[in-house]
Amino acid sequence: MRVAFIGIGNMGRPMVRNLIHAGHTVFAYDLSVAALDEAVRLGAHAAVSPHGAATEADVVISMLPTGQNVRDLYLGPDGLVAKTRAGTLLIDSSTISSTVSSEIAVAARAAGKSMIDAPVSGGTPGAEAGTLTFMVGGSAEDLERARPLLEAMGKRIFHVGGNGAGHTAKLCNNMLSGVCMAATAEALALGVANGLDPAVLSEVMRNSSGTNYALERYHPYPGIMPNVPSSHGYQGGFRSEFQLKDMRLAKQLSAEYKSLSPLGDLACDLFALHCQSGNGHLDYGSIIKMMMKVPEGAAPGAASADDQMRRAV
Numbered sequence: 001m002r003v004a005f006i007g008i009g010n011m012g013r014p015m016v017r018n019l020i021h022a023g024h025t026v027f028a029y030d031l032s033v034a035a036l037d038e039a040v041r042l043g044a045h046a047a048v049s050p051h052g053a054a055t056e057a058d059v060v061i062s063m064l065p066t067g068q069n070v071r072d073l074y075l076g077p078d079g080l081v082a083k084t085r086a087g088t089l090l091i092d093s094s095t096i097s098s099t100v101s102s103e104i105a106v107a108a109r110a111a112g113k114s115m116i117d118a119p120v121s122g123g124t125p126g127a128e129a130g131t132l133t134f135m136v137g138g139s140a141e142d143l144e145r146a147r148p149l150l151e152a153m154g155k156r157i158f159h160v161g162g163n164g165a166g167h168t169a170k171l172c173n174n175m176l177s178g179v180c181m182a183a184t185a186e187a188l189a190l191g192v193a194n195g196l197d198p199a200v201l202s203e204v205m206r207n208s209s210g211t212n213y214a215l216e217r218y219h220p221y222p223g224i225m226p227n228v229p230s231s232h233g234y235q236g237g238f239r240s241e242f243q244l245k246d247m248r249l250a251k252q253l254s255a256e257y258k259s260l261s262p263l264g265d266l267a268c269d270l271f272a273l274h275c276q277s278g279n280g281h282l283d284y285g286s287i288i289k290m291m292m293k294v295p296e297g298a299a300p301g302a303a304s305a306d307d308q309m310r311r312a313v
């Protein structure tokens with residue numbers, strides 16, 4: 001398929017690479033020249049504007065930071081809802097509010113185009129490996145059209161409801177993952193303060209009732225997992241400011257529907273403090289720095305938890 005891809009950042013870059021590997025033709029656009037150069041190096045065609053990319057394509061995929069970016073892309077004066085050919089399928093994979101997403105979908109339908117929200121989970125490791133989880137909101141027919149593209153970038157595709165439902169599911173998930181990351185950091189800090197080795201403690205909790213995604217695949221303590229941001233100075237990955245954005249969106253959703261979210265609200269405030277202290281650009285696992293002192297730049301590939309466990313027993 002011919003795909004316009006807008007937003008070639010930490011997530012967009014590997015997603016573009018996987019689309020190209022699967023045989024699709026990608027027309028890329030990003031505000032950053034460096035990001036665009038990288039897309040060209042991967043085999044994409046560079047466009048000078050979102051419109052330039054979209055006129056070459058049958059499908060548009062966006063992977064942008066905020067709801068405002070996405071709104072401007074589709075609904076602004078040169079917005080893609082107005083400027084694309086009739087029949088174009090629009091797919092937004094950014095994490096934004098379901099309200100903005102639904103608004104774009106309504107405008108798209110009125111202009112003779114289709115739209116699905118398809119936010120993702122799995123982070124940069126999942127984007128690299130092509131194993132992302134997609135949570136899709138929109139019609140079953142539009143999802144079937146998008147499926148070959150989503151399958152090139154991900155492993156699991158859930159159809160969760162009509163337009164906007166994908167974002168609702170994504171915000172529920174990210175509220176939970178933010179709470180889990182903060183709680184995991186807190187438990188590690190408690191153990192280390194009481195003399196435990198963080199690798200041994202992690203192995204214990206991973207095999208006990210406290211296990212979760214942070215412990216299993218995205219460890220926040222440096223040096224325990226070589227290929228995650230904590231072992232690379234918390235660079236790349238999922239920025240804390242994005243985690244905060246998502247938790248604020250979840251909080252908004254919760255207030256709107258008079259739902260209770262005390263743990264989500266508390267974790268949201270922790271991430272706000274973390275970002276206010278100048279850590280917004282660091283991966284969200286860096287929240288552990290709020291709870292304890294961690295070694296700076298621990299060598300990736302340091303003794304694995306299994307090795308340390310063997311030594312400890």
Ligand code: NAD
Binds near residue numbers: 064069121
């Ligand atoms: P990023 O900041 O690394 O990349 C965003 C890219 O968009 C940048 O290259 C930037 O130059 C470009 N950009 C910004 N505004 C633009 C515009 N108006 N037009 C064109 N390009 C523009 O962000 P990311 O980590 O790739 O995240 C993108 C989205 O995916 C966010 O909504 C985030 O919440 C979501 N997300 C991220 C992760 C993750 O682990 N990083 C995981 C799931 C979802």
